[in-house]
Structure formats: C-alpha cells, structure tokens
Amino acid sequence: MLILGIESSTSQVGCAIGGHEGVLASAHSSRGKRHAENLTPQIDFVRQQARVELDEISVVAVDIGPGLYTGLRVGVTAAISIAFGLGVPMIGVSSLDLIAYPVRHCQKLIAAVIDARRGEIFYSSYRQVPGGIQRVTDPIVSSPEDLSAELQAQGTETLMVGDGALRYADHFDNLRGVESAEPGLAYPSASSLVQLAHAKALREDFVNPSELKPLYLRKPDALEINMQPRRAQ
Amino acid sequence: MTKNLVLAIETSCDETAAAVVGEGKHVLSSVVSSQVDIHARYGGVVPEVASRAHVDLIAPVIAQALIEAGIDQSDLDLVAATRGPGLIGSLLVGVSAAKSLALVWKKPFIGVNHLEAHLYSCFLEEPDLELPLVVLLVSGGHTMLVAMDDHLSYRILGQTLDDAAGEAYDKVARYLGLSYPGGPAIDQLAASGESKIDFPRPMLNEGYNFSFSGLKTSVINYVRKHPETPIEDIATSFQEAVVDVLITKAKKAVIETNAKGLCIGGGVAANSLLREEVLDTCLKEGWQSFVPSRLYCTDNAAMVAAAAWRRYNQDGPSSLFTGADPNLQLLE
Ligand SMILES: [Zn+2]
Numbered sequence: 001m002l003i004l005g006i007e008s009s010t011s012q013v014g015c016a017i018g019g020h021e022g023v024l025a026s027a028h029s030s031r032g033k034r035h036a037e038n039l040t041p042q043i044d045f046v047r048q049q050a051r052v053e054l055d056e057i058s059v060v061a062v063d064i065g066p067g068l069y070t071g072l073r074v075g076v077t078a079a080i081s082i083a084f085g086l087g088v089p090m091i092g093v094s095s096l097d098l099i100a101y102p103v104r105h106c107q108k109l110i111a112a113v114i115d116a117r118r119g120e121i122f123y124s125s126y127r128q129v130p131g132g133i134q135r136v137t138d139p140i141v142s143s144p145e146d147l148s149a150e151l152q153a154q155g156t157e158t159l160m161v162g163d164g165a166l167r168y169a170d171h172f173d174n175l176r177g178v179e180s181a182e183p184g185l186a187y188p189s190a191s192s193l194v195q196l197a198h199a200k201a202l203r204e205d206f207v208n209p210s211e212l213k214p215l216y217l218r219k220p221d222a223l224e225i226n227m228q229p230r231r232a233q
Numbered sequence: 234m235t236k237n238l239v240l241a242i243e244t245s246c247d248e249t250a251a252a253v254v255g256e257g258k259h260v261l262s263s264v265v266s267s268q269v270d271i272h273a274r275y276g277g278v279v280p281e282v283a284s285r286a287h288v289d290l291i292a293p294v295i296a297q298a299l300i301e302a303g304i305d306q307s308d309l310d311l312v313a314a315t316r317g318p319g320l321i322g323s324l325l326v327g328v329s330a331a332k333s334l335a336l337v338w339k340k341p342f343i344g345v346n347h348l349e350a351h352l353y354s355c356f357l358e359e360p361d362l363e364l365p366l367v368v369l370l371v372s373g374g375h376t377m378l379v380a381m382d383d384h385l386s387y388r389i390l391g392q393t394l395d396d397a398a399g400e401a402y403d404k405v406a407r408y409l410g411l412s413y414p415g416g417p418a419i420d421q422l423a424a425s426g427e428s429k430i431d432f433p434r435p436m437l438n439e440g441y442n443f444s445f446s447g448l449k450t451s452v453i454n455y456v457r458k459h460p461e462t463p464i465e466d467i468a469t470s471f472q473e474a475v476v477d478v479l480i481t482k483a484k485k486a487v488i489e490t491n492a493k494g495l496c497i498g499g500g501v502a503a504n505s506l507l508r509e510e511v512l513d514t515c516l517k518e519g520w521q522s523f524v525p526s527r528l529y530c531t532d533n534a535a536m537v538a539a540a541a542w543r544r545y546n547q548d549g550p551s552s553l554f555t556g557a558d559p560n561l562q563l564l565e
Contacts, residue, residue: 036325037556040332044553054337069281070322073288077326081333084292085306209292220281 001201002052003059004043004082005193008035008075009067009095010114010163015043016190017050017057019198023191025049030187035074043078057086059206061197063188064092065215066122066139067114072214080209089206091197094215096124096139098188099162101196103181104133108157111178113164116141121164122217123147132199141217144168151175161185238304239311239545240334241538242295244327245319245347246374247271247278248531249290253302253309254538257353258360262301263528263535266290273413277403284322291330298534306338311550313541316344317561318374324557332553341550345541347532348563351498352379352387353543354529354536362523363493367486369479371507372499373399373414378441378482379563380490385547387563390486391441398475399501401445405452405471409464420504423472426465430455432474434481441482448474476506484514494521502530 002019013035016026025046029038047054062079065072083090096112103110110126110133124139144164148171151158160172161181172178200206239257243250252263268286272278299306314331317324328344335342352368364384370377376393396404399416406415411422433451435444452471456462487495497511508524515522529536 034556036329037554039329040336040553043333044336069284070325073284073322074325074329077288077291077329078333080288080292081295081330082337084296085334085337214285214288216285220279220285 001059002057003061003194003197003201004057005061005190005197006039006043006075006079007063007095007098007188007190007193008039008071009063009065010071010187011068012187013039013042013071013075014190015039015046016194017046017052018191018194023194024052026189026191028190033070035071039074039078054082055086058088059091059197059201060086060088061091061093061193062212063095063098063193064212065095066116066141066217067095068117069216076212076214080212083209090209090212091200091206092212093193093196093200094124094139095188096122096162097135097196098192099185100126100133101192102185102189103159103161104128106159108159109136111147111151111158111160111165113147113160113162115164115167119143121147121168123164139215139217144171148172148175151178163187237311237542238309239313239538239542240295240298240309241313241345241534241541242291242327242331243315243350243532243534243537244287244291244323245315245317246323246532247283248533249287249294250532250534251295251298252534252538253298253304254357254535254542257539257542258357260357260535261304262298263533264294264298264301265528265533266294269414276407276413278320280320280322283320284326287323287326291326295330295334309338309340311343311541311545312338312340313343313345313537315347315350315537316555317347317558319347319559321557321559324559328555328557332555336553341545342553342555343541343545344551344555345537345544346561346563346565348375348377349385349544350536350540352381353539354498354525355496355523357529357535357539358525359523362496363521365490365492367483367490367492367495369483369495369497370499371398371479371497371501373397373403375499376443376445377563378486380486380492385543389563390490391443391482393443393445395444395446396449398443398445398479399499401449401475402501404449408453408456409467416501416504419468419472420506422465422468423506426463426467426469428469428473429466430462430470432470434474434478437478437481441486443478443482445475472504472506476504476510479507480510480514483511484518487518487520494523496523498525498530500531503527
C-alpha cells in the first residue's frame with residue numbers, strides 16, 4: 001500500500017509518499033500564497049525522490065482543515081482530483097489531529113491551536129490513550145481570549161501546539177501549568193498525515209472523492225452578514 | 234475525429250464546467266453545473282460560496298464530461314483549465330484540478346485565458362469563419378470590442394469605462410425588483426413591452442469605448458419620477474438603448490477595420506434582441522456573422538477547450554507551476 005498525503009491548510013503546503021515501510025519522501029514549502037503554483041510540481045518531485053510512479057499510489061490522504069480557506073481548497077481539490085484520476089479511495093484527516101500527532105507521547109492535555117486569522121483560532125484538545133491520542137473536544141472556532149480563560153478555569157496541565165499557539169503566545173504564556181511545544185512543531189506535516197492515514201487505511205476507513213468535504217467551521221461571510229435577500233431599493 | 238482531444242475545466246465564476254472537445258470543434262461533451270440557484274438568494278455571486286461549491290462539484294462534473302463523451306482518460310491529449318480572469322478562489326479550484334489530472338495521467342497541461350475562450354466560442358460551432366473578424370464580447374464582467382486579425386492575434390478596439398453591459402442589466406433588474414440574474418429576466422419582460430422611453434445612448438459617437446453606468450442611472454431616475462410606467466416598457470426601452478449602443482459601435486468597427494464579419498460572445502450574447510440585431514445588420518451589409526448557441530455564450534468549458542487546442546498547437550504546454558490570475562488581460 002502506497003499513500004500520497006497532501007496538506008495545505010496553513011501558510012505552508014506539503015506532500016509525502018509512504019506506506020508500510022514508513023515515509024519514503026516528503027517536501028514542504030512556505031512561500032506564502034503560492035500553494036496552487038507549488039503543489040503539483042512538489043508532488044512530482046516527491047514522487048521522484050520516493051522512486052515511485054503515481055499510478056502505484058493506492059490511497060490519497062488529505063488534510064481537510066480547519067485552516068486558511070484558499071490554501072485548504074487547493075490541497076483538497078488536488079487530492080480529490082488525483083484520487084479521481086487514479087480511481088483510488090481517500091482518507092481525510094483534520095489539521096488539528098496532524099499538529100497534535102507529533103506530541104502524542106506527552107502525558108498532559110494537548111491543545112492544538114491553528115491561527116484562523118481575524119483574531120480567531122481553530123482549536124481542539126487531545127489526550128493520550130494506549131496506542132496514541134484521542135480527541136477530547138471537537139474542532140471549534142474560538143478566540144485566544146476565550147481559550148485562555150477556559151484553560152485557566154480547567155487548571156489542567158496543558159501542552160499548546162500549533163501556529164495559533166505561537167501567534168497568541170502572550171495569551172497563554174502566564175497560565176499556570178500551560179507550556180508551549182517547540183516552534184518547529186507548529187505546522188501540520190505531510191509525513192504525519194501519511195503515518196496517521198496508514199493506520200486508518202489498515203482499518204479501511206476510506207471515503208470516495210465525491211464524499212470528501214473540507215472542514216471550514218465558519219460560514220461564508222455573506223451568510224453571516226447578509227441573511228436578508230436583496231430587494232430593490 | 235478524436236485526435237487532439239482536450240479535456241477542459243472552467244471555474245472562473247459561478248459555473249462549474251467540464252468538456253471534452255476534439256480539434257477545437259467536435260464537442261463530445263459539455264457539462265455545466267450552474268450555481269445560479271445558490272447565488273440567487275443573495276442577488277449576486279458570493280465568492281466564498283462559489284469557491285466552496287466548485288470544490289464539491291469539480292470531480293462529479295469532470296466524471297460526467299468523460300462519461301458523456303464516451304472516452305477514457307487514455308484517449309485524451311491535453312488537459313486545460315481557465316486560469317483567469319475571474320474570482321481567485323474559484324479559478325484556483327479549476328487550475329488545481331486540471332494540473333493534478335495532467336500530472337497523474339501524464340498529459341500536457343495548458344492554462345487558458347477566459348476572454349480568449351469566449352472569442353473561440355464562435356469557432357466551436359463555425360470553425361471555418363474567415364478572419365479578420367470583429368468580436369463583440371459582452372458579459373457580466375466584460376464589454377469589449379475585439380479585432381481578431383488572425384487566430385490568437387487580437388487588438389482591443391474599445392471596452393467599457395465603468396459597468397459591463399451584463400452588470401447594468403443586473404443592477405437595473407435589481408432596481409425593478411426582478412430576479413437574479415438580471416439579463417434573462419429583463420430580456421423576457423422586454424418581449425411584451427413597448428419602446429416608449431428614449432433613454433440616452435452614452436458615448437454613441439465617441440470611439441469604441443462604452444459607458445453603461447449613466448444609462449443605468451437614467452433608468453433608475455426615470456422609474457423614480459414615473460412610477461406608473463409599465464415595467465415591461467422600461468425593460469424594452471432599456472434593452473433597446475443597450476443594444477443600439479453595442480450594434481452601432483460594432484458596425485463601425487467592422488467597417489473601419491475592413492473585417493469580413495461580426496461575431497458575438499459572452500453571457501449577454503444570449504440576449505434575444507442583440508442576437509437578432511447582429512444577424513440583421515450582417516445580412517443587410519453582406520457580412521459574415523456568427524451568433525453562438527446560447528449554451529456557448531454563457532460560461533462553459535467547451536469554449537475553453539477550443540481556445541486551449543489553438544494555444545497549445547501554437548505555444549505548447551503551460552508549466553505545472555502555473556497559478557490563477559484574477560486580473561489576466563486578453564493581451565498578455
Ligand atoms: Zn465569461
């Protein structure tokens with residue numbers, strides 16, 4: 001089984017190829033807003049590094065967000081198109097799962113926090129269970145202020161990880177029992193995606209390309225701002 | 234017939250479309266999934282809503298285009314997508330899908346200019362049109378008179394200085410309380426009205442540029458002052474003013490550029506009065522003319538395939554590093 005993983009929900013875009021033998025090759029780039037330009041050549045590069053042909057890929061895994069809409073859509077569209085083009089199934093993994101995964105050995109509560117722009121964050125929490133981690137709260141949109149207040153009220157030993165934790169570090173720094181993971185772990189990695197997807201693939205936890213839906217969490221602006229249909233004025 | 238087979242994808246605005254076309258003229262399939270119902274309740278296209286719908290629709294629409302064409306991906310020679318101009322979030326979906334398919338199917342990719350695609354909608358059904366031609370490109374986003382001297386070789390004679398013709402239709406329709414999109418709504422209403430009001434013909438004798446903002450304002454002012462006027466008569470009179478300006482300038486362009494004829498393209502080219510007037514004018518003047526089927530006037534992927542095939546055979550493929558360009562110009 002060979003898995004192609006694509007992630008693009010933050011300011012970086014990455015992909016990896018791997019399977020039973022682990023990750024064979026991966027690449028990331030973070031030239032802001034260049035996701036659509038870079039992703040296809042990057043997949044071709046990683047394929048060459050892994051020394052495989054794309055028609056050997058049997059599963060396409062993708063980061064379904066939450067994250068920055070434009071980047072997210074580029075990755076999800078590319079993944080859907082590749083899976084459709086090859087006639088293979090897909091696995092969707094949340095970006096928050098991806099940033100919690102590398103700190104899975106931590107005994108504390110893991111708070112995965114992604115910068116949602118506009119002063120907001122995407123957030124979900126995780127706890128260690130035998131064999132990995134388990135999501136404790138579903139992904140939500142929140143504000144750094146609200147999350148900080150929640151963590152303070154809980155008083156649980158917590159490890160913060162993600163670019164949202166970095167950006168709003170001043171909201172969490174002084175909370176008792178709360179510490180931050182190293183900055184190098186702040187972004188979802190395509191290698192983690194392939195590893196997580198591999199476990200799901202063994203359980204045949206697949207979706208069809210037509211069923212895969214990005215996790216936006218927020219409604220489009222117009223739906224929030226302009227619920228009234230326009231009339232002649 | 235199936236040589237030079239192009240799969241094209243179009244997602245520049247609110248239509249998710251895919252088509253399979255041979256040699257720029259044999260349309261094996263042309264699938265358009267319109268989001269018009271989704272946007273109608275906002276009275277216009279909401280970019281984020283459009284982008285999300287494209288992601289949901291892209292694979293089913295491509296799948297349907299291949300099935301309807303009765304071909305397999307191995308039969309394809311080229312994968313194309315509109316890369317601009319248009320809404321950035323929407324364009325990125327089509328470009329990403331096309332590049333990905335080109336990569337996995339090991340086919341060349343080409344990024345297409347949406348305006349060039351509209352120009353080529355004429356050649357889709359009438360590949361033997363003789364050049365040079367004047368093409369009037371009118372849609373919700375563009376109003377342009379183009380001198381097509383040769384294939385892929387153009388001069389822009391004039392364009393709108395403010396609202397596009399389709400935009401003026403939408404705004405007047407909204408003021409009159411008609412449904413979105415405004416073009417078809419006014420066109421339908423105009424059929425039963427009378428041309429009683431002499432609305433201004435902006436810039437009628439001033440070169441090839443257009444201005445529809447002033448016309449829109451005078452329609453609104455007239456309705457405010459004469460609320461008793463039947464709405465059908467407003468629609469008929471407004472439509473006549475728009476078409477009069479478009480035809481007068483297009484006619485002048487054909488004469489002054491020594492073109493062999495006049496063609497139209499773009500969403501407003503689906504307008505009944507404009508179609509009739511173009512055919513009438515050309516018949517009277519002895520020019521060749523072409524008015525594409527309505528389904529090739531509004532956004533579709535068959536016209537993208539036609540332009541892609543021409544471009545590819547002249548310039549070769551685009552790089553896989555190609556991105557979307559929301560402000561792409563016709564002459565670039
Ligand atoms: Zn168009």
